[in-house]
Amino acid sequence: MRILVLGGTSFVGRAIVEDALRTGAEVTLFGRGRTGTDLFPDLPRLVGDRDTGDHAALRDGSWDAVVDVSGYLPQQVGQAMDALGERVGRYLFVSSHAVYQRTGVAPGSDESTPRRAPVRHVRHTADLDDDTYGPAKVACEDDVLARHGSRATIVRPGKVAGPHDPSDMFTYWVRRAARGGRVALPADPEQPVQIIDSRDLARLVVQLLVDDRGGAFHAVGPAEPTTLGDLIETCARVAGSRVEIVPVSPPPGQLPPLFPLVRTNWPSQQRSSARARAAGLPATLLEVTAADVLAWDRARGEPPLTRGFTPQQEQALLTR
Structure with a gap:
């Protein structure tokens, strides 16, 4: 082809x-x-x-x-x-x-x-x-x-995660969880979250071409429903660290824009992947995605991130 x-x-x-x-x-x-x-x-x-x-x-x-x-x-x-x-x-x-x-x-x-x-x-x-x-x-x-x-x-x-991700949306939580300790979360830990491993998305795209299949397809993961709190805990477990998730409420205007994976519209994080799964969308475990992103981030020297709290901002909120 x-x-x-x-x-x-x-x-x-x-x-x-x-x-x-x-x-x-x-x-x-x-x-x-x-x-x-x-x-x-x-x-x-x-x-x-x-x-x-x-x-x-x-x-x-x-x-x-x-x-x-x-x-x-x-x-x-x-x-x-x-x-x-x-x-x-x-x-x-x-x-x-x-x-x-x-x-x-x-x-x-x-x-x-x-x-x-x-x-x-x-x-x-x-x-x-x-x-x-x-x-x-x-x-x-x-x-x-x-x-x-x-x-x-x-x-x-949906939100795509994996090595080489320039958005920092998932990388922020992988890196933050690896540091361990008290983690400031400006959201409800029970918020549902959907991410798709970039390699799963790629496999779906290529399979659709191989099968010459038309139509529209959701590419969302992981295969099993998860929450933002569970995602952070998974990232910590992969890194061998321990975290305490602390919900925080930043003062008005002080929450950085597009905070990583935080969404107020919960149904938008609960879309069906059934059609894509039937067409060949794989289901990489969240643990695998987190481990691969952690290894990639460390190999590139953990450059400054463009999303999320700075350590100083987080500490100020935790102190409050």
Whole structure:
């Protein structure tokens, strides 16, 4: 199978490329040539820039499938589809759970959950925010389905975790739990939480291509329901440390934005993975994901994180 990956050298794309190569697929990469330049030296690379609309490198060649990991705006996706024309078989678009409406959703919701209204006015990825990111993905989904019909596949991941994760959302808790001691949690420890191992997501994507399967699929994990408190305890157990989880309430305006894995909308962390599991989504144990992230984080020297409390902020809250 010949697969074109639009954005295959960062976190999720990297995992997809690795899994595709494992199955013997012939993979071509398209990107700006700035990320992961040392990865996959033997693979053909097409250079372009989706932010500027440069998709000229896609005008030659043909592939059995394309995996769009780096499409965030409908014009990006539309320009890629225009450049590729009919020279691709299946178009698999990696979307997001942010496409769904935020209210009126019950636990166990599936892929038929109502989506938000599409947004098309945002011109640059840097301008996306919490109000426009999901709706822009809705517009992308709509355009892929309109163009490719039964040859379109939509994968909607929840929070993705694993080695090479640039978001720090899961890494924060892995590193914090490894330090042990009293852990400040600005949430209810019973809050449900869903994360998907990047390698499980990659396996689902490649299996859907191998099976030539269309439709929409939730990519969520772990296989067994868990809570944020349990996740922190699991990370500590893997690291050989002990933690005491202390729920805290930061003063108004003092909670860092997008605090790792904290969500007030609990049903959004209880979506059904049944359809994806039936299609081949694996179930890596949370302990394995945590252990691999811990080892990766330590190997890279534990650089400063961009999310969560600083040690000083946490200590101040624990003292309060």
